[in-house]
Amino acid sequence: MVRLYTKGLHIGYGERLIVKNLNVEIPDRKITTIIGANGSGKSTLLKAITRIVPQQSGTVVLDGKDILKENTKILAQKMAILPQTPESASGLTVGELVSYGRFPYQKGLGRLTKKDIEVIDWALEVTGTSDFKYRSVDSLSGGQRQRGWIAMALAQETEIIFLDEPTTYLDMAHQLEVLELLQKLNIEQERTIVMVLHDLNQAARFADYMIALKDGQIVKAGDCEEVMTHDVLRKVFQIDAHIGRDPRTNKPMCITYNLLKGDNQNEKMAIPLSSIGAYR
Amino acid sequence: MIHPALRRKQRILFSLFLGMIVVTIIIGMGLGYSSLSYDRLIPTLFGHGTFQEEFVLFSIRLPRMVVTLLAGMALALSGAILQGITRNDLADPGIIGINAGAGVAIAVFFLFFPIETGSFTYLLPICAFFGALLTAGLIYLFSYHRNTGLDPVRLVLVGIGFSMALSGAMIVLISSAEREKVDFIAKWLTGNIWGADWPFIGALLPWLAILIPITLYKANRLNLLSLGEPVAIGVGVSVERERITLLLIAVALAAAAVSVTGSISFIGLIAPHIAKALVGPRNQLFIPLAILIGGWFLLIADTIGHNLIEPNGISAGIMVAFIGAPYFVYLLLKK
Numbered sequence: 001m002v003r004l005y006t007k008g009l010h011i012g013y014g015e016r017l018i019v020k021n022l023n024v025e026i027p028d029r030k031i032t033t034i035i036g037a038n039g040s041g042k043s044t045l046l047k048a049i050t051r052i053v054p055q056q057s058g059t060v061v062l063d064g065k066d067i068l069k070e071n072t073k074i075l076a077q078k079m080a081i082l083p084q085t086p087e088s089a090s091g092l093t094v095g096e097l098v099s100y101g102r103f104p105y106q107k108g109l110g111r112l113t114k115k116d117i118e119v120i121d122w123a124l125e126v127t128g129t130s131d132f133k134y135r136s137v138d139s140l141s142g143g144q145r146q147r148g149w150i151a152m153a154l155a156q157e158t159e160i161i162f163l164d165e166p167t168t169y170l171d172m173a174h175q176l177e178v179l180e181l182l183q184k185l186n187i188e189q190e191r192t193i194v195m196v197l198h199d200l201n202q203a204a205r206f207a208d209y210m211i212a213l214k215d216g217q218i219v220k221a222g223d224c225e226e227v228m229t230h231d232v233l234r235k236v237f238q239i240d241a242h243i244g245r246d247p248r249t250n251k252p253m254c255i256t257y258n259l260l261k262g263d264n265q266n267e268k269m270a271i272p273l274s275s276i277g278a279y280r
Numbered sequence: 281m282i283h284p285a286l287r288r289k290q291r292i293l294f295s296l297f298l299g300m301i302v303v304t305i306i307i308g309m310g311l312g313y314s315s316l317s318y319d320r321l322i323p324t325l326f327g328h329g330t331f332q333e334e335f336v337l338f339s340i341r342l343p344r345m346v347v348t349l350l351a352g353m354a355l356a357l358s359g360a361i362l363q364g365i366t367r368n369d370l371a372d373p374g375i376i377g378i379n380a381g382a383g384v385a386i387a388v389f390f391l392f393f394p395i396e397t398g399s400f401t402y403l404l405p406i407c408a409f410f411g412a413l414l415t416a417g418l419i420y421l422f423s424y425h426r427n428t429g430l431d432p433v434r435l436v437l438v439g440i441g442f443s444m445a446l447s448g449a450m451i452v453l454i455s456s457a458e459r460e461k462v463d464f465i466a467k468w469l470t471g472n473i474w475g476a477d478w479p480f481i482g483a484l485l486p487w488l489a490i491l492i493p494i495t496l497y498k499a500n501r502l503n504l505l506s507l508g509e510p511v512a513i514g515v516g517v518s519v520e521r522e523r524i525t526l527l528l529i530a531v532a533l534a535a536a537a538v539s540v541t542g543s544i545s546f547i548g549l550i551a552p553h554i555a556k557a558l559v560g561p562r563n564q565l566f567i568p569l570a571i572l573i574g575g576w577f578l579l580i581a582d583t584i585g586h587n588l589i590e591p592n593g594i595s596a597g598i599m600v601a602f603i604g605a606p607y608f609v610y611l612l613l614k615k
Contacts, residue, residue, distance in 0.1 A: 052510045076516025083510035091560040096282060100504055104516040110500040134283055156515060 003028050004049070004079075004160065004192075009058035011041070011048045011216075018044045019216035022058070026160075026209075029190040031183065033203040035227075036213035037237050042196045043084060043164055045213065049194075050081045050162050076104035080156040082149055084164040084196075088138065094148045095133040098123050101155030123154040127181060143174030150178065154185070161185070163195040167202065175199075179206050201253045204228045205246065212236045228252035234260060282562065290565045293558055297572035301349065304576060308345050308583045309337060316341075344476035347540060348582040348596060349575040350484045351473075352547055354537035356574020357488075357495060359548025360555075360567050361530040364502040365523050366432040372548035373534030376439040376527075377415040379543040380446035382535060385411020387453045387465050405475055405483060405539035412535035415442060420527065430523050468542040471597015473582055475540030487536045491529050492571065498526065499564035506561065544597045546604030547574050553611065577603070 004026040011019040019041040026032055026049075036042040047053040049060050051067050060067045067075055080101070089097050101123065102116045112120070124130040127147040132140060137148055146166065153161055163182070167175040183206055185191045197203040203210060203224075210227040212219045213236070220232045233241040233254065241257040310318045314336045324333045355373060362371040373379065389407040419442050423434040450469075454462050468474070475483075495502075501522050504512045512519050538544065551574035555566040578596060585599035 047510070050514065052513050072513070072518050073516035076514065081510060081514035083508070083514070086508060086511055089507060091562075093283065096562075100507070100511075100515060103500065103504060106500070109497060153514075 002026060004060075004062050006049065007059045007061060009045075009048060009060065010056045011044050011053060012056055013053075017056070017216065019048065019055075022217065024211060024218060024221065026192065026194055028192055029186070030208035031186050031193045031206055032195075032209045032211065033207040034194070034196045034211045034213060035200060035203050035236065040213045040236070041216035042213050044216075046081075046162055046164050046194070046196055050079060051075065052081065052083075073104050076156060076158070078158055079160040079162060080153040080158040082153045082161070082163045082166055084168065086149055090138060092137050093132075093134050094129055094137055094140070094151070095120065095124070097137055097148055098129075098151045098155045101152040104156060119157060120155050123151040126185070127151040127154065142169045143171070143177065146170060146174070146178060147181075150181065158191075160192040160194065163193070165196050165198060167197065167199070175202065182206070200228070200233070201246070204253060205249055205251050224252055228254070233257070282565070286559060286565070290559045290569065293569055294572065297569065297576055301572065301576045301579065304579050304583065305345055305349075308579070309341055311583065311587050312336070312341060314340075340476075343478050343481060344473060344586075345579060345583070346481050347476050347484065348473055348578045350481065350488055351537040351541040351544070352551075352578025353492075353571045353575035354484065354488055354533040355544060355547040355578070356551035356570045357492060357567065358530040358534040358537070359574075360552040360563070360570045361495060361502070361526050361533075362548070363552055364506060364563060365526050365530075366436055367506060367508075368432065368436055369553065370549065371436060372545065373530065373538070374545045374548070375436060375443060376531065376534075377419050377442040377446060378412045378531065378534040379538055379545060380443040380450070381415025382408035382412040382538045383465075383469060383543055384446050384450050384453070385414075386468055387450050390461060390465060391453060391457050402479065405480065408539035409535045412538060413531060415446065416527075416531040416535075418442065420524075430520065430527075432523075435527075467595065469597075470595035471542045471544035471600065472595040473541045473586075480540045484536055484540060487533060491533055495526075495529060496564060496567060498522065499562075499567060502526070502563040503561075506563075541578075542595070542597060544578065544600055546600050546608070547578055550604050550607055551577060 002025045006022055006024050009019055009022040010017060022045065024045070034042045034045065044053060048055045051060070051072070054068070062070070062075070062078060098120050099112060099116070102112065102119065103110070105116065121130070124133055127150050129144065129147050129151050132144060132148065137145055140148065146169075150163075150166065153163075161182075166178050166182070170178065179202060182193050182195070186193050204227075207224055209222070210224055211221045212227050212232055219235050220227050228243055230241055230243055233239055233243075238260045239257045240260050241254045243252050244255040245251070246253045306321070309321055310316055314332070316324065316333055316336050320329060320333055321337075323329055324337050327334075329337065358373045359371070362373065362376065363369055385407050386404060389404065419435065419439050420430070423438040424430055425434070450465075454465050457465075501517050504515060504517050505519065505522065509519055534548065552566065552570040554573050555570035559565045559569060578600065581599035581603060582596035585594035585596055588594050
């Protein structure tokens with residue numbers, strides 16, 4: 001039995017349902033990546049699992065408890081979230097930003113204890129941001145800033161970490177740097193990592209478990225061999241993908257792709273085409 | 281992880297503003313229509329003054345200065361909180377309808393209820409207080425959404441709408457009223473400190489004594505709220521509950537202030553601004569400064585305005601606007 005799963009999750013903004021009747025299990029101590037086209041509900045799913053967006057019905061269960069009934073501070077000791085594009089932390093130093101990650105453990109006036117300071121220093125160190133401790137977050141480059149935010153999530157000392165597109169706005173080298181850091185945390189400290197990724201090849205390379213979403217429903221969930229297939233990608237992205245192998249990691253990768261022509265296109269266009277026919 | 285130099289700077293500035301307030305009060309004690317020379321201040325303070333000196337100092341000047349100081353502090357703190365929870369640097373108690381709500385309540389009470397001079401002065405602030413509270417409650421109700429909870433942007437928009445509507449209502453109310461009554465209401469609207477007596481201090485002080493520590497206690501949460509909802513929720517802040525509590529604190533502070541001073545704007549906007557410009561956005565550092573700046577600002581405005589033109593002077597609210605508006609323009613130009 002996994003620690004974290006959803007049961008019949010419906011999520012929507014107003015009338016529009018984005019995620020419909022979703023049952024998903026997040027494997028413990030693994031890296032899970034969620035993939036899907038724009039608007040497929042992957043960010044929304046992440047937000048619902050982390051109680052940022054309330055679901056309309058269904059439950060998210062962590063350690064046998066509905067997360068909406070759990071004390072939010074206790075939850076924050078179990079799971080941390082790095083939102084897609086965090087607000088600018090104007091004027092704060094990196095050290096301060098990271099210290100905010102200790103909030104779930106603080107009582108009263110929120111003075112930092114010795115333990116807090118140790119954890120903060122550790123988080124700065126593993127993310128390679130120790131040098132920026134007293135530097136303003138605004139003065140950092142995109143990659144450094146992102147690492148600072150990750151350090152804040154780490155300072156929360158949670159077993160589960162959620163990240164919504166942690167590599168956005170980063171260059172190739174920095175993207176890999178962030179992903180390798182997360183992998184290291186997963187391997188060395190057995191943290192469960194769940195992230196939404198745009199880049200399919202990165203998602204396949206780093207994931208133990210992949211979830212492919214389309215229109216708020218799971219098309220396929222499993223290891224990268226099961227998900228990175230021509231068939232699944234056709235359903236999820238409407239692309240005709242050529243799947244090969246990464247010569248270095250031997251993981252499946254999408255070498256090239258075309259937009260689908262033929263069958264699926266017709267299926268997609270079925271209604272407009274017939275209505276055009278009617279006008280004729 | 282705050283730089284020690286910044287903490288030191290904040291402490292120095294804090295003492296500086298505290299000093300300025302004391303100096304302003306001392307200067308203010310000797311200013312006014314009746315003469316009380318500066319060399320008589322200390323003997324009078326220690327109870328060796330003549331009856332006239334004591335009367336002028338303890339019954340006229342001191343209470344007025346203490347009231348303005350406290351009201352300015354309350355407005356500044358209220359503004360700082362509102363800017364924090366709405367994440368909008370232009371938020372101020374005026375926009376959540378406090379001033380307009382209190383104004384309408386005063387107008388209605390003043391025009392339609394028979395007045396007995398004895399109880400009148402004390403009923404009016406109570407009336408203003410509940411008017412402000414009611415308005416804020418309505419604004420909250422209209423900006424609350426069942427699914428998403430309290431949306432700060434909506435709160436600001438609904439608040440501005442309400443202020444406009446209530447200001448309109450007030451004009452309708454007073455346009456048909458008698459001249460003397462209109463005079464009083466108009467004076468209230470310009471922020472004329474009228475509750476300058478010890479009982480009003482008693483009405484104002486408890487709010488500050490309770491709500492300043494609570495707000496400082498919540499400074500960390502305010503810091504987190506300023507990083508956006510997802511981050512705040514992620515580290516375990518009960519965003520919805522904190523917002524409502526802080527909003528209530530802000531409303532209570534502003535309502536308490538406005539009910540004894542009359543409608544005063546700009547303080548809640550400018551004091552937090554100056555404080556943030558001096559020590560940065562950390563709530564635990566800038567809020568104490570903002571409180572002192574707000575109090576000092578209103579004190580100066582009233583002391584100058586009060587003594588500028590004999591015998592009644594210029595309303596503190598107008599003086600604040602005189603000083604505040606150019607600063608506001610400067611802020612806009614700088615951005």
